[in-house]
Amino acid sequence: MWYDNDPGPLGILISAIIGFAWLIFLLRLAGKRTVAKFNMYDMILTFTVGSILASMIVLKDVTVVEGCLAMAVVVAIDWLLSQAALKSEWVRELLKSPPVVLVRKGEMQRDNMRKEQMVEEEIDMLLRQNDVADLSEVEALTIESAGDVAVIKRRDGVDEPQTLRKLRKDDSGIE
Template identity: 35%
Template structure:
């Protein structure tokens, strides 16, 4: 914040109001452990690798926490209530997605096949906005130097790339739920 001095020269004020600074410290000290407790109670799913749904919830929680800390207009108990509601909704949505295929499809994307038997699949790669270089990097990171040694590369729901070597493809049962993977293309 800039404040004017008597001569009209702007100066930077480090603390505008000591009471507000103490409020942030106290509310932060109370809110942070409460958030950790709520996250622990909501289960490991809340802290797992994020898909789009998880990212939205995480951003909402972060925004709520910032509002609780910085806004005098939000009472501490209202902030706690907002965090409980957000985490409760996430818990309910993930609980429902485990039990309902329809809810799961609404909330989460499906994995997509990007490489099949060493061949890059241009259509799915274009649809998912994945470049050849990104796929090649994922293959290299698995210690594979030849695409012909790759049975499949899958873009997972969290945005990561899974590489399955031809030597470890097995019966392909792990690809059952992958978009673009069908059992009729395997020998």
């Protein structure tokens, strides 16, 4: 369990309990952002930590101490990168892809759709899922950093929503 030897069933049970408790402790220290809705970066972090935990539990070549240390290092790297992202737009953009506008003012943004590998039928499906009967009803349809889709319906006499104005042309096709 603590050293390189065959852990046996009891060792696996103890490793699992210690590893799981340690992971909960680390994630509580890291904060809610670490376990918030997934974007690609978050998914990689989750798979990495989960793989370390699983290795620590079932592999005799990975001790509990080594597994706990590895999880702590990965969570610490995540915390450091999150701090850097707060201070640097470059780091933020490196870690998290910006939202992309797929429909703007009732027109499909085909270049953006190509970049996101989305076809017309998928846009139609997203419209139906959001109770939109016609493309002309849409001010914007965006794919967010976490992969969620946001649909903003048009409103007569209302300027472009502030959340859309914040998106840059190079990221979203908005002028």
